[in-house]
Amino acid sequence: MLDDLRGRGYRLGLCSNYFGYADLVLDSMREIGIAGRLDACVFSCEVGWRKPNPRIYAAICARLAVAPAACLFVGDRLLEDVHSPQELGMQAVLSHEYRQEQPTASTPPPDLLIEQLDQLLAALLAAAQYSTNTPTLSCWARASSLRMRASPLSVTESRTASR
């Protein structure tokens, strides 16, 4: 998936709260083949600020040389990976693959909720096609709590209505 995303021109970054020694986790990431597929990484133990502190998001944006508004943040935690990135202007995807934090009524929902990480690429492609080919459906997309279930995706979409 990471190779597919890079092949489509996306710059890929990693922003992690990690309590240890950055070189150790980088070694582990190299062993499992993740490190070489990323353009930049930021760890809290390295920069001294943990998510949800805005400085750590600024650090990864700087290393990727992109503005927050041009970033999509993907993670499993509502506060650190969804709400705080959204407050900085990013879009955010909540992943339920390993943990299942549920969006609450009192906070803005994620831009997208995916059950498995490998749904991300398909969701991006669908969103790109939707925005270019079906503009007349925009009013339909604004319906609240729209839930899409299209094979192979099972994607919950609810943020559009809040915008």
Added chain:
Amino acid sequence: MLQAERIQAIIFDLGDTLIRTPISQYEDDQFYAETARQLRLARPDVALDAEQLRHHQGLVGQLVATSYYEEQPGGRLEYDAASTMALAMREVAPEDAEDAALQRTIYDMGRDMITALR
């Protein structure tokens, strides 16, 4: 709907997003409550409750890291553990971040707790 035309970069979280992380097994109410209770016993002058520990996770993560570091080769392990714990504490309890005795207390407590959990 994602606004795909805006997206130039994708930033991933690591633990429990790109990979499953073993630390998740410690993330439960009982663990945080017990951590806070032991910390109160060890240092009653420090007010870090379970919710603070859960929210920031730095200290709890450090407790787990303690045992991890001790399995690594090299002589900088304790120093690294203490320094990264201090980073976390600067957000959780800035007034205590430079308290070396408190760091030592939490370090020892974490080692004992991880031993017990195993």
